[in-house]
Amino acid sequence: MTWLDLPADTPFGLANLPYGVFVRDDDRPRVGVRIGDSVLDLAAALDDPTFARSSLNEFLAQGRARWTEVRSRVRELLTDARHRDAVTPLLVPLAEVRLLLPVEIGDYVDFYASEQHASNVGRMFRPGAEPLTPNWKHLPIGYHGRSGTVVASGTPIVRPSGQRKAPADPAPTFGPSRRLDIEAEVGFVVGTGSRLGEPVALKDFPEHVFGVCLVNDWSARDLQAWEYVPLGPFLGKSFATSVSPWIVPLDALEEARVAPPARDPEPLPYLRDGDEHWGLDLTLEVRLNGHVVARPPAATLYWTAAQQLAHMTVNGASLRPGDLYASGTVSGPEREQFGSLLELSWAGETPIELPDGGTRTFLEDGDEVTITATAPGPDGTRIGFGEVTGRVDPAR
């Protein structure tokens, strides 16, 4: 039990303790841990300059033993009442801080791990063909995104312009995207790096991955549809990717681990997870202008983050502290579980109805999208992930 006065059902209790980077007034950015609606100033609480930084990267690079040590020291500070007088002044109310991008991103990789999402997109983008490409159930399909445009939650999203060409158009035209979309995803932050030429085995996932955040992989579907053959998505994705400010450590997600869906066919040995159950039972919630439009269930993802890590490195590609990879859009089997407007509106054919009487196929200027999530914690509690939010600004 903590000596703080917290509601019993807080999603940011002792079982969570996510890490972020905050700034107060004109002070320098610092690493903090969220407890309830406060941020514990770690540099001060632990008297450690690792946390007097503008990103988590230095701490991430220190590895699992150190992550465990710091987590256990923070729990001690927040439970042993003898620390109350010393620690209380180091708790900053959330309302008084600005939260920054918590990680200096190395490489950003986006996967495509939801069978429902990949099938939906296949049906819409390649009508008449098999919804899943022949490789989909053999490997976690992924691609590199633009790490320099990964932005903190709250950053305004300028509507991108680019080339658009519908199949019936004689030639492409240039202009603002008319099919601006979101993708509700789960993100994984790499802590410990690896050496070039040396694959990371699936079982070593918790040695290398520090924690989990939420990702909105903004997508311009019209730009993407015209450009993506043969080398994949580029400008349709690279204008912005938003991430939530709190990195929930894997240590907080023991109760959220679930068996992933059965795989058929059985994957090649380096992708077999046996009893290493790294399915994660996060329930996402997507709100458009405050109205819930979807509740995508991450437990349905076909490929786990541990499999993604093993695949991403099986060719010898190295990892760096601060690498980020994301699940791809999380979509469950029901329409209200689809994690993109492309799917929710079925490529614009069935608009979403909003409570104000309006409808949406894709995003309009001024629209605000917020993704939140929780996962099971100990004793029936929930672990919170905070939110990733962004508002659409008009094209320039």
Place this chain on the structure above:
Amino acid sequence: MTWLDLPADTPFGLANLPYGVFVRDDDRPRVGVRIGDSVLDLAAALDDPTFARSSLNEFLAQGRARWTEVRSRVRELLTDARHRDAVTPLLVPLAEVRLLLPVEIGDYVDFYASEQHASNVGRMFRPGAEPLTPNWKHLPIGYHGRSGTVVASGTPIVRPSGQRKAPADPAPTFGPSRRLDIEAEVGFVVGTGSRLGEPVALKDFPEHVFGVCLVNDWSARDLQAWEYVPLGPFLGKSFATSVSPWIVPLDALEEARVAPPARDPEPLPYLRDGDEHWGLDLTLEVRLNGHVVARPPAATLYWTAAQQLAHMTVNGASLRPGDLYASGTVSGPEREQFGSLLELSWAGETPIELPDGGTRTFLEDGDEVTITATAPGPDGTRIGFGEVTGRVDPAR
């Protein structure tokens, strides 16, 4: 004229002055400028800590006016004989230094700008279809690569393993790539960054791009063929990308600028280059175990680096100092101008003959590939780019 004793036809004379990062003995890395077969220690020569760094990034971020100022100061030091006594001790023989990766890479983007290469690949990968996809002549196709595995010239390349599946195979198998290849490319290093949401116009190319290097984009064709639909190349490329140690500043390439090929159809306005001729007349040379196997001509590239920059940012994607983008494989119209073994051996059908009596379709363990290039300089001289080299180590 320089006071140094240099051959009149040196490709590393006063007209070139490329930048790199070197280390001598156990000293710390420093930025240097190459002149002849020496490296000028810039931190000492200019008494400026910007150059006492392990990368060019700080200098890159300072922008075009500063790049011009430093270049002109270096020329003065190397031409005015009054500086000879002070500067001579700051010239380190190349033989005494190790050259490092010159830039801390932000994002790495690989384009696909050679019409001959894209047509060749289309014929091999999608037989029976049009060689070029319908978008190819409307926009410079590109994708993000893995910046964390961009390595210095000379770094051994471990043969990657992964999933391979020929069309006739019933299922994929796992093992070392059997189709390990190279791609001879020209790389462009971004100096000045840009703001999120603000496109960089084609005419502003020289304000943002600092210089040019050589790139070997190692490729595992069997991994790539199986994985690349629908999201593009991933593990087939991400295991290693080698770059040459010297960044030749754009200022050294005035005589190398040529009109690019005529474009048909005319591109959309943001890609029109008018009189901004940023075709670059580099002639690459690819050697396999010392034997020249190709001389790809970069002047034939359909899309220029200025068009690539305008395209990459037209959706508002921002640039960072140290971003790297590459042309994609340079292939001219003749077989001996093809910049990959895939094309030179026509997917393995027509092996290359080597002087030792051996033949090659794709790379064998122990093979060493070296790419060099020169471009026209003033008064009939040539500008040198040095080399990017790598040897294939067996799979682990």
